[in-house]
Amino acid sequence: MINPLRSEAEAFKFLIASIVYFGAIVIATVAGGTWVGLGVFVALTAGVLWWWWQARRDERPAQTTPRPHAAGERRILVVANETVGGHTLRSTILEKSLDVREEVLVVTPALNSPIRHWTSDEDGARAAAQKRLDQSLVQLAEAGVQARGEVGDGDPLQAMEDALRTFGADEIIISTHPEGRSNWLERGVVEKARERFAVPITHVVVDLTRENPPQASPEP
Structure with missing residues (x-):
């Protein structure tokens, strides 16, 4: 089942909006009677439906094309959060x-x-993102890959768009937790990125539980 509330932020906004919605109807009914409450219900519902239609219409933005770069280079943009240090x-x-x-x-x-x-x-x-990023860059350097990094916007799609404005990537690698444990997959980040950015996108699944199994305590 696909969760229509694709992030914690969306769920929080939905909760606040629901409280305001039903609260306004109850207050109108108590203060003005049933017909006033019904009128407020109709007006608010119409407003919600109009907002939903507008959001659906604007859901697919135009593709973003990255800046060009010098010939002979291959530029790779990697977007990852908790899985940034994963071996995979x-x-x-x-x-x-x-x-x-x-x-x-x-x-x-x-x-x-x-x-x-x-x-x-x-x-x-x-600060937490910077710490994970620094550890990942050290591990990449030890493996022979010289990379640089930056902390991006909390919205991964916006973080990609911001990076592409100055970094002419030939490819984007998006790293997530496995399905069922990934907020990004629930939100459809990979699919939306493929619609939005005119570069090849590779999706890498990192299972940190398998890569870093808990160590058994030594016998006393």
């Missing part, structure tokens, strides 16, 4: 970098809770 992702980057003069940019979106996002309290999220 590093192996894919190494494979894509073989026998070419590559330039790799790793972008880690600064994911945040809805409340902290709305209050512009993003310092903790950016």
Whole structure:
């Protein structure tokens, strides 16, 4: 089953909107009677349906084409959050970098809770993303891949678009958790990226549970 609320932020907004919606109807009914409440219900429902129609119409933006770059280079844009240090992702980057003069940019979106996002309290999220990114860049360097990185927008699609404005990627690698554990897959990030960006996109699934199984405690 596909969850129509594709992120924690969307679920939080839906909860607030539902409280306002039903609260307005109840207040109107108590203050003005049944017919006033019915009128408010009809007006609010019409407004919600109009907003939904507008959102559906604007759901597929025009494709974004990255900036060109010098011939002979292969530029790879990697977008990953918690899976940025995964072995599967590093192996894919190494494979894509073989026998070419590559330039790799790793972008880690600064994911945040809805409340902290709305209050512009993003310092903790950016610090955590930067720490994961730094560890990943060290591991890539040890594997022979020289990459640079940056912390991106909390929305992975916006983070990709921001990066493509200055980084002429030949390919985008999107790394996620397995299906059922990935918020990005629930939100359809990979499919939307393929619709939105005019470059090949590789989806890499990183199962951190399998890559880093819990260590058994030593016998006393």
